[in-house]
Amino acid sequence: MRIRPLLALAAAAACVGVGVAAPATGEAKPQQEKARVLVFSKTAAFRHDSIPAGVRAIERLGRPAGIAVDTTEDAGAFTDRNLRKYDAVVFMSTTGDVLDEPQERAFERYIQRGGGYLGVHAASDTEYDWPWYGGLVGAYFLDHPGAVNEQFQEATVVVEGPRTKATSALPRFWERTEEWYNFRTNPRPYVRVLATVDEDTYDPRGYTGSEGMGDDHPITWCQRYDGGRSVYTGMGHQVEAYSEPMFLRHLSGALKMASGLASTKHCKVSEPRG
Structure with a gap:
């Protein structure tokens, strides 16, 4: 299993001349690590070529926020013992069936203990046979523009209130080019739609x-789901x-919300589904 700690303890490393591994379960976090x-970023179906860029972006965004970042494509990381080290797990454009049943149960227990989840783009194109995960991500991917029209189009994102850390730096109307996902269901009854x-x-x-x-096309949302935190953005293809x-x-704001470093008080409380 390849897990790379990104936020090193510089002072300690200087003393012993080696890097410092991620803290074991039950150990106190380093002072500068919030x-x-x-x-x-495991994929079992389509693989986005933006995954490495997305992983690097999370690493870069984490450093100034005091968020240590480990990365893996090994589903073996999903054990009770290992997941206890983390304040959030980011599904970076995962696709298909990426966890087996024991790993799924471990992740459910992690969220139920108050853990956080951030789903990016194709995280909604993941684990269609696991209804609990469908509830956690909020909605499953259906399709996107293509074939008869352009896959990537400029469109207007409309930011809703109340503002959260994921949207506080955004304009009310945000023009950007994206592969705009259509979802199988509208998640609004269960989540706080942010945009x-x-x-x-x-x-x-x-x-x-x-x-x-139609007229109501959510693209970003958050919820407090089954005891934990969940934030999803459908953007991030390219x-x-x-x-x-x-x-x-x-x-960055979504990462802070999922990690518990920014408020999720405006996110709807949602019961587990499935």
Whole structure:
């Protein structure tokens, strides 16, 4: 299992001449470390070429916030003992069936103990046979524009209130180019929608023949789910997104919310589904 600690203890390392590993279960966190997250980027279906850029972005965003970042594509990291080290787990454009049943149960217990989850883009194209996860991410991916129209289009993101850390740095109307996901269901009954995409500003027809989601098309949301924290953004398909200043502000705020370093008081409390 490859897990890379990103926030080293510089002073301690200087004394002993070696790097310092992630703290074991039950150990106190280093003074400068406010939180620790695990970025998980395993794929069992389509693999986005933006995953390395997304992982690096989380690493960069974590440093000034005091968030230590470990990364892995090994599902063996999903054990009760290992997950206790983390304040949040980031699913970075995961796809398909990436966890087996014991790993799924360990992750459920982690969230139930108050852990955090941040899903980025294709995290909603993951674990279709695990209804609890579908509730955690909020909605499953259906399709995106393509085939009869353009896959990547500029559209207007409409930021909703009340503002959270994930949206506080964003304008009310945010123009950007993205692979805009259509979802199988509208998550609004279960989550606090933080932003929608205005279908009047692009062609939402999907490659499966869907007509889009209509007047209410959530693209970013949060919830307090089954005892834990969940934040999801449908954005982040292209490599270029992870050098886009506004998107990075959005991602940084979402990371802080999932890690417990920013408030989720406005996020809807949702019961587990499935």
